[in-house]
Amino acid sequence: MHQPAPFRGEANTSLAHILVHAIESSDKPKHQIAREVGIHRETLLRVMRGDRPIGLDEAARVLNVCGAFPRASMILALAGQEDLACEWMRSEMGEFLEDFFTALPGQLERTLGRRVEDLRPRWANGTSQLVARMLAKHIDDFANRDISMALPR
Numbered sequence: 576m577h578q579p580a581p582f583r584g585e586a587n588t589s590l591a592h593i594l595v596h597a598i599e600s601s602d603k604p605k606h607q608i609a610r611e612v613g614i615h616r617e618t619l620l621r622v623m624r625g626d627r628p629i630g631l632d633e634a635a636r637v638l639n640v641c642g643a644f645p646r647a648s649m650i651l652a653l654a655g656q657e658d659l660a661c662e663w664m665r666s667e668m669g670e671f672l673e674d675f676f677t678a679l680p681g682q683l684e685r686t687l688g689r690r691v692e693d694l695r696p697r698w699a700n701g702t703s704q705l706v707a708r709m710l711a712k713h714i715d716d717f718a719n720r721d722i723s724m725a726l727p728r
Contacts (some may be wrong), residue, residue: 593660600641647670
């Protein structure tokens with residue numbers, strides 16, 4: 576689907592921001608990152624400055640070479656959550672989101688089937704809150720189970 580130019584510009588700026596963070600916080604020098612990605616070092620620097628647009632496949636390769644979780648980082652950045660993308664790109668939360676974003680569409684299709692057409696966009700925020708509460712409860716249940724196993728009987 577064709578996006579209007581302003582969105583493409585904002586998307587490129589968001590991607591450039593998280594790429595800069597990934598590259599600068601990587602333990603690899605820029606020339607090595609460029610080589611492993613398969614682009615010239617100058618091209619990488621132009622991308623970092625926002626002077627050259629970058630495709631999603633190329634951005635994913637940069638993130639991957641830098642040790643970040645590409646899908647999670649890019650989805651967060653494109654959703655306007657650049658700070659979280661940078662914070663979580665190499666963490667267990669980033670890994671969780673990588674797997675979650677990959678599995679969710681298939682799980683929705685399998686679970687809802689034709690009822691997927693009944694979903695309403697206005698339910699998205701409430702559903703995200705519900706999922707977050709369910710995860711918090713799940714984590715609390717595990718913590719309580721661990722505590723109870725550690726207590727002497």
